[in-house]
Amino acid sequence: MAPNRRRSRDTIAVAASLFVIAAACIITAGCIDDGSTPSPAPSLAGTAWTLGSYVAGNGTLVPALPGTEITASFNDDGSLAGSAGCNSYGTVYHLEGANLTIEPPGSTKMYCSEPPGIMEQENRYLTLLTEVSTWRVEGDRLILSDAEGADLLIFAQAPEVTPAPFTGTLWLLQSYSIPGKEAVSSVIAGTTVTAVFSADGNVSGSAGCNHYGGGYTLDGSNLSVSTLFTTLMYCEEPEGVMEQESRYLGLLGNVSTWRVEGDRLILSDAEGADLLIFAQAPIDQES
Secondary structure, eight states, X not given: OHHHHHHHHHHHHHHHHHHHHHHHXXXXXXXXXXXXXXXXXXXXXXXXXXXXXXXXXXXXEEEOOTTOOOEEEXXXXXXXXXXXXXXXXXXXXXXXXXXXXXXXXXXXXXXOOSSTTHHHHHHHHHHHHTTOOEEEEETTEEEEEOTTSOEEEEEEEOOOOXXXXXXXXXXXXXXXXXXXXXXXXXXXXXXOOEEEEOTTSEEEEEOSSSEEEEEEEEETTEEEEEEEEEOOOOOOOSTTHHHHHHHHHHHHHTOOEEEEETTEEEEEOTTSOEEEEEEEOOHHHHO
């Protein structure tokens, strides 16, 4: 009987030890499942960002030029697209945990003269994209760094913008292409060029000096504008307004496709070159 009593005492001792260990685990490590779910790790896919600052050639971080907007949209299909400040760009990205590789981007070939330094900034940005090796999110900021851990590009989370409707919106022309020069020009200060595409197939607005009207046909993303007519006023000021008006109406007649990106309307030709870029007018101007 003595061996049996010893086995019973040993069993009780082991059980007591396990109880002590379990209690310690509960007190010190929180071993009990409280039903909470760990927060998922952040992902780049499906996010959009606006550049706040970038590293200059001398290694210092500098803010993006006032009046320029550089954007990056990391799409679910592995593509990266956005505006480099003057031109639109696109490429693909590869993601593996915190590691990020961005292929050399392609871009449109327009030239912007304003604000000063915009093209140098654009070239720097596109170059830095190819030097990215890692990424991290801190609050509402996306930080892209190189292989040595130096921060190259710092973005702020882009606000969500509900796409404006194509028809019925008052569109204000922001810039237009200059045929034969692969360049883009901003609208002359002091002039307002507008377009409203009504649901009945008519387009109308101000060409900067004269009012104009015409018809349009829509088939998916295809758009054609025809039978344009204008009033016959002549404006001397500001300088160049009549040349701008003639160029605008000519470009409008050459439009083949359209797309809306947030609060912007972009009209392009049959080859995909962007001709006219509009912004949605503020609500107080639409009424």
